[in-house]
Amino acid sequence: MLARIPLLVHLMAGEVKTYRALKIITMDGQIPAASHVAVRDGRVLAVGGDELERAYGAADATFVGHVMVPGFVEAHAHASEGMIWKLPYVGFYDRMHPDGQVFRGCSTVDALVARLEQLERALASQDEALFAWGYDSIYFSDKPMRRDLDRVSTSRPVVLFHTSLHLITVNSVALELGGITRDNLVEGVYVDDNGEPNGELAEVAAMFPVLRVVGDPVFDVGYATEDVRRFGRACHRAGITTASDLYSDLEPDVLDTFDAVTREPGFPARIVPALATTRFNLERLRMRLAEISGRGHDRLCLGSVKIVTDGAIAGFSARVRQPYLNGVENGVWYEAPQKIREMIHALHPAGVRLHIHVNGDEASELVLQIFEEVVGESAPHQRHVLEHAQMMDTGQLARAKRLGLVVNFFASHTYYWGDQHRDATVGAEIAARMNPARTALDLGLDVALHSDAPVTPLGPLFCMWCAVNRQTASGRDLGLDQRITPAEALRAVTLAPAIGLGMDDRVGSISPGKHADFTLLDRDPLGVEPMRIRDIRVLGTMLGGTWQPAADPAAGR
Amino acid sequence: MIALTVIGGFLGAGKTTFLNRLVNRADAPRCAILVNDFGDIAVDERLVAQHGGDTITLKNGCVCCSMGNDLGRSLARVLDGNCPPQRIIVEASGVSNPGRIMDIARISPELQADGIIVMVDTLALEAQLADRWIADTVKAQLASADLLLLSKLDIAGARVRDEVRLRLHQWFPDTPVAQDSGHSWQLLAELSPAQSGAAFNFEPHFGFTARSIVSRRRLDLERLRRWMRRRDDVYRIKGWARLENNDYGLLQVVGKNLAWESIQASDDDGMRLVVIGRDELPESDAICDAIGV
Numbered sequence: 142m143l144a145r146i147p148l149l150v151h152l153m154a155g156e157v158k159t160y161r162a163l164k165i166i167t168m169d170g171q172i173p174a175a176s177h178v179a180v181r182d183g184r185v186l187a188v189g190g191d192e193l194e195r196a197y198g199a200a201d202a203t204f205v206g207h208v209m210v211p212g213f214v215e216a217h218a219h220a221s222e223g224m225i226w227k228l229p230y231v232g233f234y235d236r237m238h239p240d241g242q243v244f245r246g247c248s249t250v251d252a253l254v255a256r257l258e259q260l261e262r263a264l265a266s267q268d269e270a271l272f273a274w275g276y277d278s279i280y281f282s283d284k285p286m287r288r289d290l291d292r293v294s295t296s297r298p299v300v301l302f303h304t305s306l307h308l309i310t311v312n313s314v315a316l317e318l319g320g321i322t323r324d325n326l327v328e329g330v331y332v333d334d335n336g337e338p339n340g341e342l343a344e345v346a347a348m349f350p351v352l353r354v355v356g357d358p359v360f361d362v363g364y365a366t367e368d369v370r371r372f373g374r375a376c377h378r379a380g381i382t383t384a385s386d387l388y389s390d391l392e393p394d395v396l397d398t399f400d401a402v403t404r405e406p407g408f409p410a411r412i413v414p415a416l417a418t419t420r421f422n423l424e425r426l427r428m429r430l431a432e433i434s435g436r437g438h439d440r441l442c443l444g445s446v447k448i449v450t451d452g453a454i455a456g457f458s459a460r461v462r463q464p465y466l467n468g469v470e471n472g473v474w475y476e477a478p479q480k481i482r483e484m485i486h487a488l489h490p491a492g493v494r495l496h497i498h499v500n501g502d503e504a505s506e507l508v509l510q511i512f513e514e515v516v517g518e519s520a521p522h523q524r525h526v527l528e529h530a531q532m533m534d535t536g537q538l539a540r541a542k543r544l545g546l547v548v549n550f551f552a553s554h555t556y557y558w559g560d561q562h563r564d565a566t567v568g569a570e571i572a573a574r575m576n577p578a579r580t581a582l583d584l585g586l587d588v589a590l591h592s593d594a595p596v597t598p599l600g601p602l603f604c605m606w607c608a609v610n611r612q613t614a615s616g617r618d619l620g621l622d623q624r625i626t627p628a629e630a631l632r633a634v635t636l637a638p639a640i641g642l643g644m645d646d647r648v649g650s651i652s653p654g655k656h657a658d659f660t661l662l663d664r665d666p667l668g669v670e671p672m673r674i675r676d677i678r679v680l681g682t683m684l685g686g687t688w689q690p691a692a693d694p695a696a697g698r
Numbered sequence: 699m700i701a702l703t704v705i706g707g708f709l710g711a712g713k714t715t716f717l718n719r720l721v722n723r724a725d726a727p728r729c730a731i732l733v734n735d736f737g738d739i740a741v742d743e744r745l746v747a748q749h750g751g752d753t754i755t756l757k758n759g760c761v762c763c764s765m766g767n768d769l770g771r772s773l774a775r776v777l778d779g780n781c782p783p784q785r786i787i788v789e790a791s792g793v794s795n796p797g798r799i800m801d802i803a804r805i806s807p808e809l810q811a812d813g814i815i816v817m818v819d820t821l822a823l824e825a826q827l828a829d830r831w832i833a834d835t836v837k838a839q840l841a842s843a844d845l846l847l848l849s850k851l852d853i854a855g856a857r858v859r860d861e862v863r864l865r866l867h868q869w870f871p872d873t874p875v876a877q878d879s880g881h882s883w884q885l886l887a888e889l890s891p892a893q894s895g896a897a898f899n900f901e902p903h904f905g906f907t908a909r910s911i912v913s914r915r916r917l918d919l920e921r922l923r924r925w926m927r928r929r930d931d932v933y934r935i936k937g938w939a940r941l942e943n944n945d946y947g948l949l950q951v952v953g954k955n956l957a958w959e960s961i962q963a964s965d966d967d968g969m970r971l972v973v974i975g976r977d978e979l980p981e982s983d984a985i986c987d988a989i990g991v
Contacts, residue, residue, distance in 0.1 A: 320806070320807040325804060325958055326955070328797075328801055328955075329798075344798065345770045346804075347801070349770045350805055353774055353806070357770075360768075420734060420735050420764075420767055421735060422735065425735060473793065473835070474835060477708070477709040478832055480792070503831075507831055
């Protein structure tokens with residue numbers, strides 16, 4: 142009799158499909174490992190072993206040689222990853238286009254110039270500007286300057302956007318068009334030994350005259366349908382089934398675009414935009430939240446808010462408790478501390494989930510003090526997230542635990558800028574303690590890991606690798622005391638970020654009732670040698686029960 | 699070139715009140731006012747000619763634009779509009795350094811730097827300067843000012859006002875301090891070197907000296923730089939000059955930062971500069987010898 146019940150359920154609801162995999166890592170403590178999962182109506186019906194075949198019929202064997210994990214959750218990325226690829230990539234490290242092409246890193250000035258020359262020859266018109274992105278001068282001891290870019294062209298402007306998008310490096314033509322000379326220098330116009338502008342222009346004032354003439358090819362245009370689709374493809378390639386877009390104005394036209402694209406049948410991810418507070422006062426923020434309320438659906442999750450408190454450590458603009466190595470006393474606030482306080486005091490009791498960017502330890506200190514004012518004795522219902530949280534110390538993390546906060550560490554930072562933090566920004570002692578995942582886990586915090594794409598490439602497996610191995614790009618160890626285990630790292634790219642996004646009732650583990658969002662891997666991330674985690678390939682993902690194989694799994698990782 | 703003025707000051711310093719007065723004057727000169735967000739600006743509906751997305755056009759010829767986070771793009775939009783304004787006024791956000799915003803005018807050939815007004819919350823200044831989170835931000839804002847404008851005097855009272863004035867004079871002896879008396883336009887006109895040529899018609903303050911240079915000689919920027927490197931008693935130089943290469947234009951020196959903007963087609967000749975510094979500043983003739991040719 143009992144065996145017939147599933148059959149009845151089967152008649153009443155949608156069809157049950159059972160999948161068998163080499164191993165299913167569920168991230169659900171009640172059944173940590175399994176071989177079978179049954180799916181109905183886009184949701185997980187059951188997880189278990191052979192008995193599922195007896196209950197629901199023979200299993201689909203597509204994944205029989207693969208390892209299934211919960212669909213990865215990227216809790217701190219930006220949909221501009223889908224936009225920025227309109228420009229050719231000329232960064233220091235290899236990077237994969239959302240459509241699979243790998244761009245080799247330009248790790249010397251000559252390589253950079255050669256790549257740009259190649260791009261220059263492909264331009265159609267005579268005076269069209271050459272744009273590229275992904276470049277970061279911090280990696281060059283002999284950093285490329287206008288003279289190097291003059292080798293590319295002395296007739297058309299050449300403009301390189303840095304990874305941070307806060308800087309550009311340009312050739313002499315561009316400086317000339319912008320009217321930038323030694324006689325109108327301002328902060329942000331860098332000069333050579335002779336006092337002439339060297340082509341590097343930082344922040345809005347210095348960049349303005351050049352971008353005014355050549356245009357801003359990315360952000361002048363705004364989100365197009367294809368940009369959001371491209372973001373989806375980038376997520377899919379990395380095995381991500383839920384991705385945040387953690388800084389959005391959610392203007393009506395942007396919301397319409399996201400709404401339409403995420404409803405497209407093949408769109409491979411759930412997108413979670415967070416409304417940025419920067420341009421709003423509290424009253425206007427409430428209005429905007431009211432305007433977007435009800436616009437969300439299964440693949441577009443709305444309602445959380447992003448507050449940016451400070452700048453970036455590599456830009457010497459994060460708010461820190463000790464001066465930077467170069468003598469810069471402190472960074473800058475992006476929002477007034479009073480406004481941050483006012484926002485948290487108003488939005489926390491209203492039940493709004495807050496994602497609070499705190500890079501420096503003075504910024505995290507401020508936010509902890511404010512939460513201590515509002516949270517009081519009882520743990521909060523909603524789990525707010527400290528984003529980046531890179532410089533938090535043990536005491537601050539313990540307070541974050543008491544306040545029910547989630548910490549979302551910038552794991553790939555260790556690899557991409559670990560060497561620079563050690564040598565140039567904060568020094569070896571602090572660099573070794575940055576993104577302290579071990580300490581946070583030992584204190585019982587929910588720890589998530591993120592890429593901050595497009596700042597670094599989308600890559601949950603790579604973030605895992607970084608947190609497990611703590612190795613910099615030059616191959617040096619950085620803070621091995623803060624290493625975590627592969628199992629802890631896997632939780633940090635699945636269930637923990639789902640908790641941080643307030644979606645752990647729907648995604649983040651393979652559990653009955655949750656969306657059937659899975660990622661299929663060619664090897665077991667908990668079984669391979671830890672240094673090989675980043676070599677594991679994503680073979681495809683399932684979103685709400687719909688399987689989409691990777692376009693080219695051989696190229697993906 | 700279009701004059702650009704920045705209104706700065708920490709959150710709550712009175713920037714919005716100041717801007718509201720500007721916007722709502724029916725006889726306001728044609729200007730563009732760039733604010734962080736419309737939510738803060740209270741435009742008199744009777745003055746509104748047109749509401750369009752992030753721009754409000756007023757019957758008095760002014761436009762009011764919401765910048766979002768993108769000063770550069772908003773500025774470009776204003777400059778490219780059908781009817782470019784005579785003056786652009788940018789509201790700095792409560793935490794930003796107005797000097798960094800004014801850098802746009804110092805570097806851009808289309809714009810002329812025309813004064814940074816930093817509003818000071820007279821009541822709150824003492825507490826702000828003792829606040830561990832914001833003291834450095836507030837100080838950087840004050841230091842960037844061409845004019846410090848005290849607000850909330852009606853609540854603050856004379857004693858607090860005098861204490862604040864004294865403190866500001868001690869810290870920034872070369873920066874004039876005025877009271878926000880409600881005459882926003884008059885204040886802008888007085889501050890503007892472009893309009894009256896009288897950039898420093900404020901009362902001189904104790905502890906600093908102004909030297910006025912009027913000469914037929916031409917200015918040598920290289921010699922000026924060398925002269926400035928040798929001196930730490932020069933706070934500001936501002937005025938008009940002709941260079942050896944026959945360029946005529948506006949010179950502005952604040953601290954060690956030198957900005958030169960060429961102005962096309964002028965019959966004016968020679969130097970007309972005001973040099974502000976400490977009491978030991980050399981006499982005008984000596985300065986002229988050092989920097990002129």
